[in-house]
Amino acid sequence: MSTKRVVITGMGTLxxxxxxxxxxxxxxxxxxxxxxLIDEFDVSRYSTRFAGLIKNYDFEQILxxxxxxxxxxxxxxxxxxxxxxxxxxxxxIEEHAEDIGVEIGSGIGGIDVLEKMTIALxxxxxxxxxxxxxxxxxIDMISGFISIKTGAKGPNASSVxxxxxxxxxxxxxxxxxxxxxxxxxxxxxxxxxxxxxxxxSFCAAKSLSQDNDxxxxxxxxxxxxxxxFVMGEGAGILVFxxxxxxxxxxxTILAEVTGFxxxxxxxxxxxxxxxxxxxxxxxxxxxxDASIEPRNIDYINAHGxxxxxxxxxxxxxxxxxxxxxxxxxxxxxxxxxxxxxxxAAAAIEAIASILMIQNNIIIPTINYNTPxxxxxxxxxxxxxxxxxxxxxxxxxxxxGGHNAVIIIKQYA
Amino acid sequence: MSLxxxxxxxxxxxxxxxxxxxxxxxxxxxxxYTDDLGADSLDTVELVMALEEEFGTEIADEDAEKLTTVxxxxxxxxxxx
Numbered sequence: 001m002s003t004k005r006v007v008i009t010g011m012g013t014l015x016x017x018x019x020x021x022x023x024x025x026x027x028x029x030x031x032x033x034x035x036x037l038i039d040e041f042d043v044s045r046y047s048t049r050f051a052g053l054i055k056n057y058d059f060e061q062i063l064x065x066x067x068x069x070x071x072x073x074x075x076x077x078x079x080x081x082x083x084x085x086x087x088x089x090x091x092x093i094e095e096h097a098e099d100i101g102v103e104i105g106s107g108i109g110g111i112d113v114l115e116k117m118t119i120a121l122x123x124x125x126x127x128x129x130x131x132x133x134x135x136x137x138x139i140d141m142i143s144g145f146i147s148i149k150t151g152a153k154g155p156n157a158s159s160v161x162x163x164x165x166x167x168x169x170x171x172x173x174x175x176x177x178x179x180x181x182x183x184x185x186x187x188x189x190x191x192x193x194x195x196x197x198x199x200x201s202f203c204a205a206k207s208l209s210q211d212n213d214x215x216x217x218x219x220x221x222x223x224x225x226x227x228x229f230v231m232g233e234g235a236g237i238l239v240f241x242x243x244x245x246x247x248x249x250x251x252t253i254l255a256e257v258t259g260f261x262x263x264x265x266x267x268x269x270x271x272x273x274x275x276x277x278x279x280x281x282x283x284x285x286x287x288x289d290a291s292i293e294p295r296n297i298d299y300i301n302a303h304g305x306x307x308x309x310x311x312x313x314x315x316x317x318x319x320x321x322x323x324x325x326x327x328x329x330x331x332x333x334x335x336x337x338x339x340x341x342x343x344a345a346a347a348i349e350a351i352a353s354i355l356m357i358q359n360n361i362i363i364p365t366i367n368y369n370t371p372x373x374x375x376x377x378x379x380x381x382x383x384x385x386x387x388x389x390x391x392x393x394x395x396x397x398x399x400g401g402h403n404a405v406i407i408i409k410q411y412a
Numbered sequence: 413m414s415l416x417x418x419x420x421x422x423x424x425x426x427x428x429x430x431x432x433x434x435x436x437x438x439x440x441x442x443x444x445y446t447d448d449l450g451a452d453s454l455d456t457v458e459l460v461m462a463l464e465e466e467f468g469t470e471i472a473d474e475d476a477e478k479l480t481t482v483x484x485x486x487x488x489x490x491x492x493x
Contacts, residue, residue, distance in 0.1 A: 064433055065433060066431075066432070066433030067433075127461070127464075127470075128461070130458060130461070131453075131454040131457035131458050131461075132454060132458065135454075
């Protein structure tokens with residue numbers, strides 16, 4: 001059976017750098033940090049007191065009061081981004097309902113709800129636990145809820161692979177269309193883990209930067225003095241479509257998805273495999289899937305979390321995959337600007353990368369000051385670079401040793 | 413101080429409007445939660461929890477199952493009042 005080409009026709013986002021794709025791009029181009037102090041709960045006893053936060057978005061613009069009350073934050077974020085993405089795509093879901101699916105990822109899902117209900121249970125007993133706890137909390141409800149709201153009746157599930165969840169969701173959506181199982185997929189990721197227990201857990205794991213006095217420069221991927229990642233929240237949603245289906249309805253095509261690769265480290269619960277061996281394999285598989293060579297990649301949107309281990313091992317993985325081209329290819333980590341959106345990271349990074357392809361501008365790694373001998377590639381430090389970008393690779397790696405890599409190119 | 417039937421109805425109505433997101437004029441004494449106000453099984457569980465909060469009382473599961481209409485709810489609360 002011949003496989004289908006897969007294109008992207010819609011994008012939507014709600015993230016610390018903007019409440020729409022347009023705001024996101026403006027913010028990325030300005031090269032300024034969008035990290036702020038956490039004020040939603042008392043953080044005075046936390047070792048990290050800052051994050052990339054969603055601000056000034058009124059969910060009652062798109063949902064009624066009752067729906068807002070009964071949805072956890074990651075579903076609200078994901079739905080807001082979906083509304084924007086579907087609007088841009090112009091897709092008439094009703095007309096093709098059974099051919100349009102939803103595959104959205106999240107690392108932790110409704111931890112905000114689980115936390116509140118655990119407190120209610122502990123303080124007031126089991127009769128005070130809401131009957132909506134399970135539907136609000138479970139990760140797959142984001143895909144379920146979006147199908148209910150949009151009427152999409154095709155394949156419907158969620159992907160969970162920690163910080164690679166969004167990339168696995170997009171990879172699964174890509175393969176679904178490529179193999180003729182769906183004509184279009186609403187895909188991406190969403191995350192809202194900045195809650196008392198979410199923050200305390202990442203603090204306890206010593207994963208986060210604790211540079212509270214310099215929080216706007218705390219996310220410094222690949223810099224020698226990096227001290228950990230900075231949490232972020234939000235969602236990125238994309239509409240993937242079969243090329244002919246999109247052409248037939250006269251859709252504007254934003255870019256084409258050409259490859260996906262995934263692998264497992266089989267090594268450690270949180271640390272990446274030495275030399276980024278698993279990540280490198282995922283990159284190679286994605287390149288083979290796209291039938292291209294490393295030299296065809298113009299830009300890598302790195303996982304680049306700003307942790308010691310990730311950035312060093314990802315650099316090694318890029319070197320072993322790209323060989324001679326490793327020092328030439330432009331790399332950056334937009335997490336330096338947005339923070340790390342965990343299961344939503346890959347989706348907003350795909351959107352950022354598509355905007356870079358469309359505008360031929362590379363968004364830099366900001367806060368980069370001191371080179372690390374273990375990280376000696378071209379990370380596009382601090383300043384935007386104008387360069388023709390045809391094909392990009394975006395890396396995502398998750399706790400548990402999940403590696404996912406997607407390749408997107410200019411549509412031609 | 414005990415509440416009158418009218419006062420209880422007004423409080424129950426407020427809880428229903430907030431909980432089910434229906435407009436006030438839809439909520440009548442004879443309204444059935446599922447048939448007239450569009451509530452599903454999860455909605456009714458939540459509604460009972462909200463009534464417990466509003467009236468500072470506990471409603472046992474076997475009593476809650478019988479509260480299918482506004483009238484039955486108001487009468488039940490009046491009896492506990």
